[in-house]
Amino acid sequence: MAAKHYSQSVSAHYTSGNLGARILAGLRAAGKDPDALALDDLTPVDQFHLGGKPATLELIQRAGLESGMHVLDVGGGLGGPARVIADHADCTVTVLDLSEEFCQVGAMLTERVGMSDRVIFQHGSALDMPFADGEFDAVWAQHSTMNIAEKEQLYREIHRVLRPRGRLAMHENMAGPVQPIHFPVPWARDPAISFLRSSEGTRKLLAATGFREIEWADERETIIAVLRRQASLMALNGPPPLGIQLLIGTQFPEMIGNVARSLQEDRLTIIQGVFERN
Numbered sequence: 001m002a003a004k005h006y007s008q009s010v011s012a013h014y015t016s017g018n019l020g021a022r023i024l025a026g027l028r029a030a031g032k033d034p035d036a037l038a039l040d041d042l043t044p045v046d047q048f049h050l051g052g053k054p055a056t057l058e059l060i061q062r063a064g065l066e067s068g069m070h071v072l073d074v075g076g077g078l079g080g081p082a083r084v085i086a087d088h089a090d091c092t093v094t095v096l097d098l099s100e101e102f103c104q105v106g107a108m109l110t111e112r113v114g115m116s117d118r119v120i121f122q123h124g125s126a127l128d129m130p131f132a133d134g135e136f137d138a139v140w141a142q143h144s145t146m147n148i149a150e151k152e153q154l155y156r157e158i159h160r161v162l163r164p165r166g167r168l169a170m171h172e173n174m175a176g177p178v179q180p181i182h183f184p185v186p187w188a189r190d191p192a193i194s195f196l197r198s199s200e201g202t203r204k205l206l207a208a209t210g211f212r213e214i215e216w217a218d219e220r221e222t223i224i225a226v227l228r229r230q231a232s233l234m235a236l237n238g239p240p241p242l243g244i245q246l247l248i249g250t251q252f253p254e255m256i257g258n259v260a261r262s263l264q265e266d267r268l269t270i271i272q273g274v275f276e277r278n
């Protein structure tokens with residue numbers, strides 16, 4: 001698929017239009033004041049990955065992010081994880097994302113929680129990063145590489161923008177031994193923009209690119225339990241006014257059901273990994 005057409009399909013998948021206004025309306029419906037927002041008011045809508053904020057906090061801990069570091073959040077979406085990193089680890093974070101609407105809305109939400117001096121947004125592709133060599137102390141990739149076919153180029157770019165001994169922190173979906181996964185899923189309505197690699201293939205590729213593995217944790221069972229709890233809550237209360245369906249549409253419950261089914265059938269797994277650049 002030609003690179004331009006491919007990136008247009010991916011950003012079209014994540015673009016719904018009028019997202020900022022819909023999130024502000026969702027916040028009001030959830031009883032929040034959009035003019036006096038706390039960071040955690042945004043959590044139901046700005047953590048676009050399995051496991052929510054607890055998974056983000058766990059990866060911060062695993063990656064050893066520290067005060068004063070400059071972190072690149074590749075495919076950082078609305079910047080939810082980036083704001084948590086800035087807040088909890090006292091880092092500055094640059095979010096790079098292919099979807100222009102996510103960058104614009106992310107910057108608006110960041111301003112509303114008073115963090116624009118610590119979290120900035122840059123529209124662009126992870127395959128051709130607009131950054132200098134060695135610019136970052138750490139690179140963060142949380143559910144952001146599933147749409148990228150060219151993983152060799154992605155990891156080369158991550159290696160290039162990291163300083164020597166800088167860290168790569170990943171929380172990602174991997175292909176399980178049984179294929180294919182069930183569609184639609186939150187990152188793709190059909191296989192055309194979904195490119196998962198196996199855990200072993202990914203670890204080998206990262207080693208060949210110049211990364212030393214520090215930690216690799218299989219999160220499959222944890223996420224299955226989280227999804228079970230979420231499904232029972234949803235069955236009881238219906239979808240909340242502020243949730244990921246605002247980002248991805250009314251198919252979200254079906255998408256998340258397919259993720260749960262694919263995890264249970266060994267078609268999909270979720271990992272957290274930490275690597276050091278050689």
Ligand SMILES: C[S@@+](CC[C@H](N)C(=O)[O-])C[C@H]1O[C@@H](n2cnc3c(N)ncnc32)[C@H](O)[C@@H]1O
Nearest residue numbers: 047048049075076077097098099125126142144
């Ligand atoms: C499921 S969302 C995750 C967002 C965020 N990491 C989070 O956890 O809240 C996937 C994100 O990856 C971005 N993305 C996909 N392909 C990309 C690419 N080639 N370069 C930059 N961002 C990309 C999408 O635009 C989307 O914002």
